[in-house]
Amino acid sequence: MTRPNAPAFAIPTDSALLSVRDLTKTFPGRRRLGRPSAPVRAVDGVSLDLGAGETLGLVGESGCGKSTTGRMLVRLLEPTSGAIAFDGQDITHVPQRRLRPTRRHLQMIFQDPYSSLNPRQTVARIISEPLLVQGTSAQAARDKAAELLDLVGLSPEHLDRHPHQFSGGQAQRIGIARALATGPRLIVADEPVSALDVSVQAQIVNLLERLQHELGLALLFIAHDLSVVKRICDRVAVMYLGRIVEVGDKRDVYDTPAHPYTRALLSAVPLPDPVAERRRERIVLLGDPPSPAAPPSGCAFHPRCPKAQEICRTRRPALTAVGPASRQAACHFPENG
Ligand SMILES: Nc1ncnc2c1ncn2[C@@H]1O[C@H](COP(=O)(O)OP(=O)(O)OP(=O)(O)O)[C@@H](O)[C@H]1O
Ligand code: SF4
Ligand SMILES: [Mg+2]
Structure with a gap:
């Protein structure tokens, strides 16, 4: 008998926390000069596995489908076809309300910290939000937000400030604290340092590396910069026009592509x-x-x-x-x- 949430595909390794098979995303063509343009096949059959505590780099030129893939993995975007299993459960089409217990384990860090943080909310509110959604009390969520600020290298005294009062690097630390609030097992970091000054990029990469080790997070690290990926990732996947064209252990891919x-x-x-x-x-x-x-x-x-x-x-x-x-x-x- 098939379990209702059993994956619709064979998961190849017992250790895979996340397994993705033949994922596609087609966006409808936009109308140009009154005529519909062709649909955009942004992701065209991506399959990958990510083990618990593993870091996989996803690289490729602009427009190859990295962000679309990342957003589908954490169910921020509906796939057109294919399957996603998290911790052995097929989550591809689980409705958002039923996904809530799993959602706390799937978080995302975005490229531009300012546009991903609500400018009208205080830092306390921003970091608490995912906890409140999960049913945590307001005081417990605020206490946790203070703890998380400390973890990402900011002062808990900053809880009542707003995002514009922080530098880009500090704002990204707040984005990271928010992603960590619910104790996730998998984080998709979509170009988390490319909008930052070069001088602070290394600090944020160091922070992510430390947190990934300390908390045993699985990390999908999307980037243009292959030097950063080489430093932080265990494995790397190279995308071209919606497909993975090479994937493997970092050393193999970098030394003998x-x-x-x-x-x-x-x-x-x-x-x-x-x-x-x-x-x-x-x-x-x-x-x-x-x-x-x-x-x-x-x-x-x-x-x-x-x-x-x-x-x-x-x-x-x-x-x-x-x-x-x-x-x-x-x-x-x-x-x-
Ligand atoms: N909402 C959308 N509607 C239509 N097309 C889209 C949409 N989102 C993305 N695309 C298209 O899908 C393709 C993949 O986009 P995506 O943002 O995933 O690429 P990317 O690899 O993350 O690029 P970048 O490195 O510039 O961030 C691009 O051709 C893009 O124009
Ligand atoms: S040699 Fe390989 S990468 Fe180049 S066009 Fe042929 S199949 Fe594609
Ligand atoms: Mg992108």
């Missing part, structure tokens, strides 16, 4: 050693990523791929094992296989 797109992204990351930096090969990608409203045939990367061959134009490569057991890539001609 299998997919030409990963190689190109990594070749643009500055090296700390100036001699190595001068000598290394740069792979320049031609043009911008194609529109997800009109994806290329076959391998979606073929119009920009330096290794493309005839088969790449017609046959879409599946994500398959390449080299070390944990690594997969979607390419007909992977490197380091």
Whole structure:
């Protein structure tokens, strides 16, 4: 007999806290000059697993579907198709009211701390909000908010201030405190440092790293900056036009990338050693990523791929094992296989 909340797919590892299979999101086309434009396939069949306490980096160029994926994982956005299981429960279509006990374990940190914090609310109210929703009393929620401010490196005396009274880095600490309020097991951090001054980015990354270790959080860390991902993540997934094109242990992906797109992204990351930096090969990608409203045939990367061959134009490569057991890539001609 099937349990009502049993996942509609086989979960591959017992240890996976989050399992996602064939997730898609299609946005309807907007009307332009009176005519409807083609639907946008923002996420086109993403599958991934995230273990308890694990950090997975999700990287790729602007518009490849990172935020859409992250928002679906914490059920802030309804998937068009596919399945999401959290802690062995299929949560893909659980109505928001019934999702409440699980929602406390799924939280999100946003890119722009100011626009994600209500400017009219005090810090106490902002951090307490998710606790009040869960039925915590007002006093207990305020006490917890003070404790959380301390945890993220701010003074509990700041409880009655408003977001505009803080710097960008401090405001992001408040966003992190709010995400931690309900004791989550999984946090999706969507470019949590890219809107901040370079000088404070490292402080926020250090804080996230410390909290992730201390609290044993699973973290999906969405970023443009591959150096930050290398530092904070255990594994990394590379997205291109709505699909994961390479995923694996950080060391395997960074040291011996299998997919030409990963190689190109990594070749643009500055090296700390100036001699190595001068000598290394740069792979320049031609043009911008194609529109997800009109994806290329076959391998979606073929119009920009330096290794493309005839088969790449017609046959879409599946994500398959390449080299070390944990690594997969979607390419007909992977490197380091
Ligand atoms: N609400 C929406 N309606 C229509 N199209 C959307 C919507 N949200 C996102 N898109 C489109 O879906 C695609 C993926 O967007 P998404 O924001 O997930 O990308 P991203 O990888 O997070 O980009 P960035 O690095 O710029 O944040 C883009 O083409 C975007 O224009
Ligand atoms: S399948 Fe072909 S076009 Fe796509 S990444 Fe591999 S070599 Fe390049
Ligand atoms: Mg985004």
